[in-house]
Ligand SMILES: Nc1ccn([C@@H]2O[C@H](COP(=O)(O)OP(=O)(O)OP(=O)(O)O)[C@@H](O)[C@H]2O)c(=O)n1
């Protein structure tokens with residue numbers, strides 16, 4: 001029976017957010033953004049282990065150990081990330097294989113910058129895996145009218161009836177995902193999520209509808225939104 005692993009890319013610098021502290025370490029209700037993002041996976045019994053990918057400097061300090069809290073059972077030794085998100089994911093996948101994961105195992109990749117993932121959405125994704133041989137991802141149908149721009153002006157409205165926006169976690173067989181990411185790297189193909197790397201290989205991942213509160217902290221205004229979401233849950 002395939003095991004299920006979690007991979008949390010937290011190796012970014014948060015340039016769009018700005019500030020002296022990388023956004024994954026900012027505090028939300030007394031805990032870091034990263035700690036909130038890790039939590040659902042550390043307490044989920046179906047997750048065999050959690051592989052964290054960090055900026056090199058942070059690995060050296062060992063400050064990540066505070067993340068362990070009482071749930072150290074499934075926390076694998078973190079590894080250093082790469083220049084881009086997909087590089088960090090590739091390095092994390094290789095670390096999982098070194099830590100005993102098998103190519104046929106499932107891996108769920110979840111942004112450290114998404115601290116508000118509902119446990120129910122994680123369960124929905126996990127529950128969908130038996131009917132998702134080509135992988136699955138949390139996503140949301142687009143609800144706004146979309147405009148294509150040239151500079152500051154609209155040049156077209158984009159038909160949205162079949163458009164979804166991808167969230168995380170995204171779930172794929174570990175070996176197939178690593179091969180797809182390696183291929184994208186060799187071809188110089190930009191991939192901004194795991195599904196797009198698999199789509200390049202002809203896969204059609206299953207869309208599992210999530211919730212809009214699974215926001216990615218990208219810009220400064222996202223932090224108070226995340227705070228309000230967690231406060232409303234009492235998290
Ligand atoms: N080289 C990188 C870049 C990003 N990430 C992680 O991928 C997730 C989503 O990336 P993003 O929101 O773009 O984070 P940053 O790259 O830090 O942000 P920016 O692009 O604004 O610098 C984050 O948890 C981030 O830490 C990573 O592990 N390694």
Ligand SMILES: C[C@](O)(CO)[C@H](O)COP(=O)(O)O
Nearest residue numbers: 085111166167168192193216
């Ligand atoms: C993976 C992702 O969160 C799916 O929407 C998104 O592509 C990450 O983009 P980023 O620019 O690396 O934050």
